[in-house]
Amino acid sequence: MVTWERLAEQSNNLYLVADFEKAAYQLVVEQVLYESDRLSKVSYALIVKHQPQYREVFARLGLVLTHNAFHAYLALVPTHHAAEKMRLAETRMALVLRRLYDDKMRGADVTDGEAYITLEELERAYRELLKRELPEKGDVRELALAMKRYGIARIEETEDVQRFQIVVRPAITDVLGESALHQLAAHAPDTEEDGIDEAA
Helix, strand or coil: CCCHHHHHHHCCCCCCHHHHHHHHHHHHHHCEEECCCCCCHHHHHHHHHCHHHHHHHHHCCCEEEEEECCCCEEEEEECCCCCCCCEHHHHHHHHHHHHHHHHHHHCCCCECCEEEECHHHHHHHHHHHHCCCCCCHHHHHHHHHHHHHCCCEEEEECCCCCCEEEEECCCHHHHCCHHHHHHHHHHCCCCCCCCCCCEC
16 A cells, blocks of 8 residues: 655655645645646646556545646546536536537647637637527636636636637546536536526
């Protein structure tokens, strides 16, 4: 059985026990770690270097550790869907972003695995996929920040009138895999009354 103490000793004190614990905790909290993100670099490198040991630890929690070396990210995907529920508005945004990401991938319109989505594209997708209008710009930004917390998107400021665009990150395919998509899609229809945002 793996122990952080043993790994710290084997590293010739290059890493402390706290480093191993912090890396594990950071991945559990953030669900996705990208090597390119400044605050994730150290934890990403440590987990990648000790993947078998971390896989063993996370498996005990019912979590599957996925490493995408090509796009340089780590993702934790639960084997049981006991995670906190998304608000319905977040569920809708997640489903739309996954669809847009798939479309961009098919069209080879990605940069380093990331798909850049304008507000016009988002607005069109909401109409076509959900048969509803895109929320107000302030609400869209708030939803995009929620997607950032799930490790599937980030916001990039722009110089145009839109002021920002959403960048869908490659881990969306792991975080929102087939089973997660089915679960989300089951809650996506119009169960939300005007002005009420239930959990999905």
